[in-house]
Amino acid sequence: MSIAARLTHFRAMLTACAGRIECRTRAITPRCRARTLALHALPVVIALIALAPHSAPAQAVLPTGFTDTLVVAGFDFPVGMARLPDGRLLVIEQFSAKVRLIAGGALSTTDPVCTIDNVNASGGEQGLLGIAIDPHWPSSPYVYVHCDEIAPANTIRISRYTASGVLTWNGIGSSALTIDPASRRDLINSLPDAASNHNGGTLRFGGDGMLYDSMGEDAQACLAQDDSTLHGVILRLDVTRLPSTPGGPPALDVITPPDNPQIASPNVLTRLIWAWGLRNPFRFEIDPSDGTLFIGDVGEAKYEEIDHATRGGLDFGWPIFEGPKVHTLTCDSTAALVAPIAWYDRTGFANGAAVICAGPYRAPANAAYAFPSGYAGDVFFSDYYEGFMRRLHFNGVNWALAASVPGQPSATDWGEGMEAVSDYFVAPDGALWYCRQAVNFQAGSGEVRRIIAQGGGGGGGGNPAPAVRFDPPWPQPANGAANLHYTLGVAARVDLAIYDVRGRRVRTLLAGVEQSAGSYPSAWDGLDDDGRRAPAGLYLVRLSAAGIESAHRIVLLR
Numbered sequence: 001m002s003i004a005a006r007l008t009h010f011r012a013m014l015t016a017c018a019g020r021i022e023c024r025t026r027a028i029t030p031r032c033r034a035r036t037l038a039l040h041a042l043p044v045v046i047a048l049i050a051l052a053p054h055s056a057p058a059q060a061v062l063p064t065g066f067t068d069t070l071v072v073a074g075f076d077f078p079v080g081m082a083r084l085p086d087g088r089l090l091v092i093e094q095f096s097a098k099v100r101l102i103a104g105g106a107l108s109t110t111d112p113v114c115t116i117d118n119v120n121a122s123g124g125e126q127g128l129l130g131i132a133i134d135p136h137w138p139s140s141p142y143v144y145v146h147c148d149e150i151a152p153a154n155t156i157r158i159s160r161y162t163a164s165g166v167l168t169w170n171g172i173g174s175s176a177l178t179i180d181p182a183s184r185r186d187l188i189n190s191l192p193d194a195a196s197n198h199n200g201g202t203l204r205f206g207g208d209g210m211l212y213d214s215m216g217e218d219a220q221a222c223l224a225q226d227d228s229t230l231h232g233v234i235l236r237l238d239v240t241r242l243p244s245t246p247g248g249p250p251a252l253d254v255i256t257p258p259d260n261p262q263i264a265s266p267n268v269l270t271r272l273i274w275a276w277g278l279r280n281p282f283r284f285e286i287d288p289s290d291g292t293l294f295i296g297d298v299g300e301a302k303y304e305e306i307d308h309a310t311r312g313g314l315d316f317g318w319p320i321f322e323g324p325k326v327h328t329l330t331c332d333s334t335a336a337l338v339a340p341i342a343w344y345d346r347t348g349f350a351n352g353a354a355v356i357c358a359g360p361y362r363a364p365a366n367a368a369y370a371f372p373s374g375y376a377g378d379v380f381f382s383d384y385y386e387g388f389m390r391r392l393h394f395n396g397v398n399w400a401l402a403a404s405v406p407g408q409p410s411a412t413d414w415g416e417g418m419e420a421v422s423d424y425f426v427a428p429d430g431a432l433w434y435c436r437q438a439v440n441f442q443a444g445s446g447e448v449r450r451i452i453a454q455g456g457g458g459g460g461g462g463n464p465a466p467a468v469r470f471d472p473p474w475p476q477p478a479n480g481a482a483n484l485h486y487t488l489g490v491a492a493r494v495d496l497a498i499y500d501v502r503g504r505r506v507r508t509l510l511a512g513v514e515q516s517a518g519s520y521p522s523a524w525d526g527l528d529d530d531g532r533r534a535p536a537g538l539y540l541v542r543l544s545a546a547g548i549e550s551a552h553r554i555v556l557l558r
Contacts, residue, residue, distance in 0.1 A: 060389070060417035060451065064407030068417075068451050072102050075446030077437050080201070080423045082131045082143070086169045087428075088177070090143065091435065091448060092116075094127035097147070102448065103175035110165070114179035120148040123196025129282075132203035132211060134239070135476065138167035143179060144239070146201050146213055148193055156199060157189035158213055160242065185242060186249040187211075191230055195219035198280040206286045207472035208553040210257055211237045212293065216280040221319035222331035227276050228267045232318060234281060234293065234309065236260055236274035259501055259538055261313030277315035277337065278307070279322075283423060285359020287377075288472055290550055294379055296357030297340070299323065302347060304355035305340035306381055306392070308399075314338045341379075341399040342392055354384040358424035358432065367430025369452035376469070378402055380432065382418040389415035415451075468492070470543045470550035473524075477555035480533075484509075484522040484541060491516045492546040498524055498554070499540045506534055515545075526556060533558070 060068040079094040089102040090113065097119035101108035121127035130146035141163040149155045162183035165176045193199065198216030205211055217224040217232030224232025238257040242250060252268045262270045275293070284295040293309035297316065303323025307316045317337035319327050324343060346353035358380035363370035379392040379399070391414040393402035401412060409416045423435040431450040439445040469487040476482075484496070496510040506528045524541065528534050536558040543550045 060415050060449075061409045062407070062415045062451060063405045066407075066415075066451055066453055068449060071105060071433070071448040071450055072107060073447045074107075074444060075100060075448070076444050078422070078435050078446040078448065079127070079129060079437060080131050081425060081433070081435050081448065082133045083425060083427065084133055084169075085137055087171075088169055088175060089433075089448065090131055090133070092128050092131045092145070093446070094129065094437070095121040097121065097128040099131070099143070099179060101175065101177055103169060104171060108175045108177065110176040110178060113163075113177050114161070114181060116145055116147060116159075116161075117181040117184065118150050120150045120153075123148075125197040125199050126193075129199060129201025130203040130213070132205055135205045135209055141167050142239075144187075144203050144211060146203050148199060149189065152190055154193045155189065156191040156193045156215070158187040158203070158237075159189070160185045160187060160239065162244075162246075183246050185246050187237060187239065187242070187255055188230075188252075189249055191215070193218060200281055202282065202284050204284070204286050206236075207288060207291050207476060209238075209240065209476050209555055211239050212274065212284070212286065213237065214278075214281040214284055214295070216282070217278070217318070221279070221328070224277050224279065224318045225315070225320070225331045225333045225335075227262070227270050227273055227315075230269055230272065232276055232278040232281075233273045234275040234278070234284065234295070235272050236312065237272065261311075274312045275307075275309045275314050275316065277317045277320075277333075277335070279318040281307075282354070283357050285357055285424070287360045288362050289360075289377070289469060291472070291552060294357050294359045296355040296381055298354045299346060300327070302327075302345065303343045304346050304353050304383065305343040306355065306357060306379065306399075307338070308341045316340070342381075344383075344390075349383075349386055351385045353386065355381055356384050356421055356424070357381045358389075358434070359426075361426060361432065363426070363430045364428045367428065369454070370430035371432075371453045380414070380424070382415075382421055384420060384422065387417055387419035387421075388413040389418045468543070468545045468548045468550060470552065472552050473541060473554050477557045478524075478526070479557045480526045482524045482526075482541075482554045482556070484524065485520065486522070486543055486545070486550075487519045488515060488517050488545060490546055494520075495542075495544040496522060497542055498534075499542060500534075501538050501540070505529075506539065524554070 076096050077094045078091045080092045082090045091100045097116040098112040099114050100111055101113050116128050119128050126148040128147045132144045134140040134142035143161045143163055146158050149157050161179045163177055163179050165178045166174055169175045195218050198219050200214035200216040202214040213235040215230050215233050223229050237255045241254050256271045260271055265271050278297050280298040281295045284293050286293055295307040297305050297307055299322055305323050315335035315337055321327055360377050360379050361375050382389040391402040392399045404411055408414055420437040421434050422437050425433050427433050431452045433450040436447045471485045473482040473484055494510050494513050494515050497505055498507040500506050526534055536556050539554045541552050541554055
């Protein structure tokens with residue numbers, strides 16, 4: 001089907017959207033008896049065929065002090081990105097299944113790095129959808145992908161590949177990197193993929209070293225409430241025990257983290273699930289400050305929503321709820337359903353709607369293009385079809401649209417011109433990088449771009465610096481000791497302690513210490529309160545200050 005024909009086909013089926021964000025508490029639904037659900041799922045989600053609904057500008061319209069700049073153009077429907085520690089960027093193309101490499105602001109001479117094998121790209125939402133880099137690169141030179149498979153037909157897989165060549169680039173000389181398809185090691189394969197849409201597709205490593213992956217409900221709505229299947233879920237996987245050799249998927253207990261929320265379930269699939277009750281969580285981001293997940297869940301007919309997984313084991317309610325409203329009571333659920341932190345009404349949009357979550361903005365230390373301090377922790381999201389970008393701020397109680405800043409294109413929209421944008425990340429330079437699939441529907445017009453703040457960029461919208469910021473421990477995993485760092489925006493009494501997985505205090509680092517506003521390095525030397533070496537395993541470091549509780553995981557090796 002031609003691009004123009006695809007556009008006509010999808011427009012005929014898409015419903016519309018118009019956008020105002022509110023935040024209310026969702027009433028917990030009573031248990032609903034399972035009945036046959038007459039599925040009428042409209043293919044309104046992502047439909048990532050790089051068909052932006054109207055002409056996209058060369059640059060986004062942004063507030064005063066912010067600039068949208070091109071990094072590299074000429075991609076063919078790029079859909080996702082993953083940054084190497086040395087600054088190079090891997091970009092995946094959805095339909096060609098190519099992995100492209102940007103080095104020093106240009107395509108590498110070794111381009112493509114590889115073409116992922118056995119990828120089914122026949123449907124608008126199928127193809128090569130997600131990519132992640134092993135957190136222990138280059139000692140573990142692994143690249144992970146999420147894709148639809150050709151054979152066996154109608155399946156999804158998560159695979160690991162081994163890279164070779166220049167694994168650490170110093171910016172001079174060859175940046176050559178290659179990935180051999182024969183190095184493929186499957187983590188999971190043959191997951192049912194009955195429909196061409198609702199395939200999820202995000203892969204991200206958290207600060208805990210675990211690999212998180214999103215799965216859509218495969219246009220089978222009630223399966224999102226069945227946690228014995230991997231439909232409408234976020235998976236949390238442990239890749240550290242995989243063999244270094246190629247091969248098929250291991251037994252599921254090999255990739256199951258021992259602290260997953262339903263680890264005691266008799267169902268081996270349930271043990272892999274971190275969150276469920278989602279329709280098509282195409283793009284989610286992990287907050288580096290606390291490990292929580294911000295999930296963009298694409299709606300069906302009424303609402304697009306942003307969900308916040310503050311811990312594992314949460315059910316976000318699809319299809320019983322869509323956004324803040326009851327959608328259907330024909331699916332069975334016994335869980336307490338969690339409301340989205342934000343949503344917008346999509347019924348007035350002529351071209352359809354699909355939310356893309358950019359996640360929270362956290363400026364790295366000494367970033368050249370850091371956004372103003374008032375942006376710290378604010379969550380950005382955009383709509384794939386309408387092209388607006390919005391900014392959420394947490395006021396201590398609720399999430400709501402952030403206050404307008406000078407030059408903002410409208411009261412609700414922080415930016416415009418983000419049509420066909422499919423992925424985001426915050427780089428060490430403080431810029432918000434993004435991937436656009438195509439400009440004005442043209443094949444080969446995909447781009448990687450970035451938004452930078454210049455000279456303090458646009459003000460902070462009146463939002464104060466956060467009272468407490470607790471950075472993830474490093475290194476992860478920790479080989480006998482872990483570095484800690486936190487920042488106080490106000491003077492506070494501070495408690496800092498290490499706990500084991502049963503909640504028992506292992507080491508008290510600070511107990512009721514009065515500290516002024518400022519930046520504080522700390523460390524855990526791997527010893528308990530009696531001076532003995534704590535055994536290898538998973539620990540939790542908790543910070544309490546200014547009435548705010550923050551926590552991070554530490555994986556301790558011996």
